[in-house]
Amino acid sequence: MNKRNFIYTxxxxxxxxxxxxxxxxxxxxxxxxxxxxxxxxxxxxxxxxATKVEIYATDxxxxxxxxxxxxxxxxxxxxxxxxxQIVVTPTMDxxxxxxxxxxxxxxxxxxxxxxxPCSVSFIMPSTxxxxxxxxxxxxxxxxxxxxxxxxLNVKDPAAAKMFSxxxxxxxxxxxxxxxxxxAKPIVGINDFEFVVYKKQSMMMFPADSSLTxxxxxxxxxxxxxxxxNVDPVxxxxxxxxxxxxxxxxxxxxxxxxxxxxxxxxxxTHYFDFTF
Amino acid sequence: xxxxxxLSILGLLxxxxxxxxxxxxxxxxxxxxIRLNEVTVKTCLKNQTEALKDFFIxxxxxxxxxxxxxxxxxxxxxxxxxxxEPLIRSxxxxxxxxxxxxMRIHGACTDKMDPVSIxxxxxxxxxxxxxxxxxxxxxxxxxxxxxxxxxSPDIEFNNKLTGNLSSGYQTAANAFFESAVxxxxxxxxxxxxxxxxRNASDYKSSGGTVVPYxxxxxxxxxxxxxxxxxxxxxxxxDILLDDGWNIGYPSxxxxxxxxxxxxxxxxxxxxxxxxxxxxTEYKIYANRIYHAMDDTHRENVAMHMDMPGYSKTxxxxxxxxxxxxxxxxxxxxxxxxxxxxxxxxxxxxxGQSPMYMLTWPNNRNIQTGLAATYKNRFDSLNTxxxxxxxxxxxxxxxTEEAKNQLSVLQESTATINKTxxxxxxxxxxxxxxxxSASANLGYGERIPTSTELYGFYLFNAFDNYDYIGSSSLxxxxxxxxxxxxxxxxxxxxxxxxxxxxxxxxxxxxxxxxTLSTMTIGASGVKQFQNxxxxxxxxxxxxxxxxxxKTVQIVSTFKYNYGADNNKTPLPLIAPLKNITSxxxxxxxxxxxAETEMANPQNRVNFLAKENTTNGYVIANVRLxxxxxxxxxxxxxxxxxxxxxDKAYKEHLDWSNIKRQGRNFYTVFNFYx
Numbered sequence: 050m051n052k053r054n055f056i057y058t059x060x061x062x063x064x065x066x067x068x069x070x071x072x073x074x075x076x077x078x079x080x081x082x083x084x085x086x087x088x089x090x091x092x093x094x095x096x097x098x099a100t101k102v103e104i105y106a107t108d109x110x111x112x113x114x115x116x117x118x119x120x121x122x123x124x125x126x127x128x129x130x131x132x133x134q135i136v137v138t139p140t141m142d143x144x145x146x147x148x149x150x151x152x153x154x155x156x157x158x159x160x161x162x163x164x165x166p167c168s169v170s171f172i173m174p175s176t177x178x179x180x181x182x183x184x185x186x187x188x189x190x191x192x193x194x195x196x197x198x199x200x201l202n203v204k205d206p207a208a209a210k211m212f213s214x215x216x217x218x219x220x221x222x223x224x225x226x227x228x229x230x231x232a233k234p235i236v237g238i239n240d241f242e243f244v245v246y247k248k249q250s251m252m253m254f255p256a257d258s259s260l261t262x263x264x265x266x267x268x269x270x271x272x273x274x275x276x277x278n279v280d281p282v283x284x285x286x287x288x289x290x291x292x293x294x295x296x297x298x299x300x301x302x303x304x305x306x307x308x309x310x311x312x313x314x315x316x317t318h319y320f321d322f323t324f
Numbered sequence: 325x326x327x328x329x330x331l332s333i334l335g336l337l338x339x340x341x342x343x344x345x346x347x348x349x350x351x352x353x354x355x356x357x358i359r360l361n362e363v364t365v366k367t368c369l370k371n372q373t374e375a376l377k378d379f380f381i382x383x384x385x386x387x388x389x390x391x392x393x394x395x396x397x398x399x400x401x402x403x404x405x406x407x408x409e410p411l412i413r414s415x416x417x418x419x420x421x422x423x424x425x426x427m428r429i430h431g432a433c434t435d436k437m438d439p440v441s442i443x444x445x446x447x448x449x450x451x452x453x454x455x456x457x458x459x460x461x462x463x464x465x466x467x468x469x470x471x472x473x474x475x476s477p478d479i480e481f482n483n484k485l486t487g488n489l490s491s492g493y494q495t496a497a498n499a500f501f502e503s504a505v506x507x508x509x510x511x512x513x514x515x516x517x518x519x520x521x522r523n524a525s526d527y528k529s530s531g532g533t534v535v536p537y538x539x540x541x542x543x544x545x546x547x548x549x550x551x552x553x554x555x556x557x558x559x560x561x562d563i564l565l566d567d568g569w570n571i572g573y574p575s576x577x578x579x580x581x582x583x584x585x586x587x588x589x590x591x592x593x594x595x596x597x598x599x600x601x602x603x604t605e606y607k608i609y610a611n612r613i614y615h616a617m618d619d620t621h622r623e624n625v626a627m628h629m630d631m632p633g634y635s636k637t638x639x640x641x642x643x644x645x646x647x648x649x650x651x652x653x654x655x656x657x658x659x660x661x662x663x664x665x666x667x668x669x670x671x672x673x674x675g676q677s678p679m680y681m682l683t684w685p686n687n688r689n690i691q692t693g694l695a696a697t698y699k700n701r702f703d704s705l706n707t708x709x710x711x712x713x714x715x716x717x718x719x720x721x722x723t724e725e726a727k728n729q730l731s732v733l734q735e736s737t738a739t740i741n742k743t744x745x746x747x748x749x750x751x752x753x754x755x756x757x758x759x760s761a762s763a764n765l766g767y768g769e770r771i772p773t774s775t776e777l778y779g780f781y782l783f784n785a786f787d788n789y790d791y792i793g794s795s796s797l798x799x800x801x802x803x804x805x806x807x808x809x810x811x812x813x814x815x816x817x818x819x820x821x822x823x824x825x826x827x828x829x830x831x832x833x834x835x836x837x838t839l840s841t842m843t844i845g846a847s848g849v850k851q852f853q854n855x856x857x858x859x860x861x862x863x864x865x866x867x868x869x870x871x872x873k874t875v876q877i878v879s880t881f882k883y884n885y886g887a888d889n890n891k892t893p894l895p896l897i898a899p900l901k902n903i904t905s906x907x908x909x910x911x912x913x914x915x916x917a918e919t920e921m922a923n924p925q926n927r928v929n930f931l932a933k934e935n936t937t938n939g940y941v942i943a944n945v946r947l948x949x950x951x952x953x954x955x956x957x958x959x960x961x962x963x964x965x966x967x968x969d970k971a972y973k974e975h976l977d978w979s980n981i982k983r984q985g986r987n988f989y990t991v992f993n994f995y996x
Binding site: 235236237238268270271272273274275276277294295296297298299300323324 | 627676679681729730838839844
């Protein structure tokens with residue numbers, strides 16, 4: 050069953066369920082599958098935790114900031130496990146060496162709508178090696194722990210959603226900037242969100258909030274910008290949020306400038322965004 | 325005897341509408357009415373202004389805008405050979421009302437390429453009313469009202485089919501004009517149908533230079549049915565369909581691919597001469613316009629774009645006249661209308677997803693108004709007219725998409741509620757048998773247009789700026805004064821009108837250096853703002869002189885002046901213009917020679933990148949013959965316009981596009 054059929058089935062089921070509820074005047078809402086609308090990227094069992102682990106996302110894995118949703122099921126009852134501590138560890142195996150990538154573990158042990166939101170920012174595509182994501186689960190329901198490792202095929206998106214730069218300030222610090230596009234972009238005011246990580250070692254990519262950011266959206270085809278944009282400011286965990294104004298649909302180029310105080314760290318990169 | 329013969333011929337032609345004579349009661353003296361129907365004209369000549377207008381309607385080829393351009397009160401902004409925008413004096417479109425048969429109707433083009441006068445053919449019309457001082461009767465306004473009054477089916481004859489056929493040709497634009505009118509009447513019913521077809525190629529200016537992108541094609545259908553409920557009550561329905569396509573606009577970067585108007589109304593007319601309440605008209609109506617700009621015929625288009633626009637209006641009104649006594653009466657009007665506008669632009673670049681935005685974010689204007697005019701002719705010498713009107717306007721954005729888009733400009737997207745007030749007081753005094761004068765003082769208000777409130781990066785080819793609206797605009801308010809002097813004696817009529825108004829909160833596009841342009845190649849962005857005030861003033865002079873019974877000389881002058889609060893000239897103000905004609909009738913022939921002259925205009929607005937315009941003089945000759953074939957009348961008109969092939973443009977013509985060069989035309993009319 051492909052993704053579209055899956056969604057249609059869900060919708061049909063929802064409609065029928067509502068219809069039946071309407072008939073029986075039962076006010077209980079139907080059980081809507083919390084993974085509906087997401088794409089399943091991987092599935093496996095965390096050995097030792099008696100837990101089935103599934104990874105969902107809105108899109109297949111790509112180079113950049115991937116928002117992931119982990120679903121845990123009790124391996125015998127198949128019920129959702131909604132209380133667990135999860136640690137994700139991405140690893141790139143390049144045969145001669147390996148490195149990790151920026152990630153965000155679920156912020157709480159308690160699931161949100163039965164799922165555990167987290168993120169992995171793949172910093173290169175799988176063509177350079179092979180990506181794995183290890184998910185370590187401490188199931189707080191059965192108090193068992195275990196882990197499972199998934200292979201993920203990471204592709205470069207059509208328009209880059211992540212760039213890296215070496216700061217002009219010290220010519221050594223390397224930063225990764227991941228674009229988090231608005232889920233429902235409109236002609237109007239949109240949230241402009243991205244995340245900044247600093248490479249500390251091959252395995253450590255902590256969130257960074259040391260830089261200030263300014264940006265300007267333009268339409269390269271039309272050579273014009275838009276008015277009243279709001280520069281992004283750090284809102285926590287390396288996430289920056291501002292407002293970007295689109296005056297029409299089409300291709301927008303979001304040019305970013307990073308500074309520390311008045312010193313430029315980088316001003317040569319941009320994200321292209323089409324809607 | 326001759327009069328009776330004339331009248332009976334007119335009767336046979338099916339043109340005399342006797343109810344019209346009664347309708348004259350409705351009009352105040354300051355209404356300028358042009359009868360479009362030749363024959364009705366002759367029966368209704370009442371004052372010299374009418375005579376003045378009627379004099380020019382010798383050419384059945386003329387479009388509604390051709391006729392409008394001849395009026396002393398009207399100036400026309402020209403962007404192409406068709407679709408010129410009528411202005412009352414120098415008041416712009418938003419500052420005056422342009423109605424069709426009392427109905428509100430809004431063009432669907434963000435670039436004003438479709439003033440609604442293009443959707444009406446003279447064959448649809450009974451008359452054109454131009455009201456300046458009492459124009460607020462039809463809607464809160466500063467400049468006044470142009471009302472294109474639609475013709476009614478004629479119910480005077482039993483089971484009689486009448487009509488006329490017209491055919492015309494003009495050389496300068498290789499333009500054909502064909503029109504047919506049919507009228508059928510029984511005792512209770514009358515039907516009238518008309519169709520007009522126009523097909524013009526790119527016209528030639530002086531020296532035979534072809535002006536590219538100036539061609540146009542259109543077809544217009546009118547269908548009316550009238551039912552006589554009883555002696556005093558008439559039920560009428562009118563359908564007007566107008567389709568124009570491939571209309572060129574040489575002054576603009578785009579043409580019009582398609583312009584489609586659908587206009588419907590149902591009216592109930594009550595006319596009871598014995599009652600105090602006379603001439604009551606109820607009308608409900610609906611109209612919609614679809615307008616699509618087109619750049620596919622242009623060369624070197626940087627980026628192809630689609631720009632459709634939609635306008636939908638429905639409304640209702642009631643007009644009535646109450647006779648207080650033999651000297652005084654009251655006229656009332658109550659009206660309601662709701663107009664929805666939307667327009668968008670989609671740009672296409674190969675290999676990219678389309679770029680789409682709203683240029684008129686979907687918006688609605690709901691208007692409810694009440695107007696009353698009190699007229700008292702105290703004695704044979706003194707008349708007083710008091711007009712008042714109050715309007716409630718509600719402007720709102722109707723979709724989330726529209727609100728989202730406009731919030732980019734940090735403009736409020738909340739609903740706008742405004743109450744507008746209008747008042748005028750006119751006093752007329754007759755000093756002698758020949759000489760009378762009137763003075764009018766007025767106060768008017770007008771709501772900002774949808775473009776001024778919500779326009780989103782609308783490119784204005786005149787000054788090469790993108791324009792954006794501002795929902796925080798205040799209504800314009802104006803103090804107005806005008807004086808009219810009349811001198812009439814047998815064989816000579818002279819009138820002089822002088823007017824002045826101070827418009828507070830005048831709405832003008834002001835340059836915004838912080839905003840970046842949307843249109844490739846535009847000079848910048850202007851936003852509509854209220855400036856403290858502007859002055860508009862001017863004068864019109866008309867002379868009708870009959871040195872002999874069959875000779876008539878008519879000369880009209882119009883002059884306009886406009887300045888903002890810094891005494892900077894306002895853009896698009898026409899210079900002094902004169903049209904003088906002499907007409908000689910020899911039995912069935914009539915010969916007309918005329919000159920059109922305009923002064924140079926050197927008072928221009930440099931901020932609007934307005935250029936000065938040279939003066940010009942052109943001459944036209946028109947010859948007409950009226951005859952009869954088997955009791956059916958016919959007429960043939962031929963003429964030469966711009967005889968000396970002068971290269972000229974008027975100041976209100978956009979760009980430096982020259983007008984038609986020497987043009988020969990012929991029109992044949994057959995009545996049955």
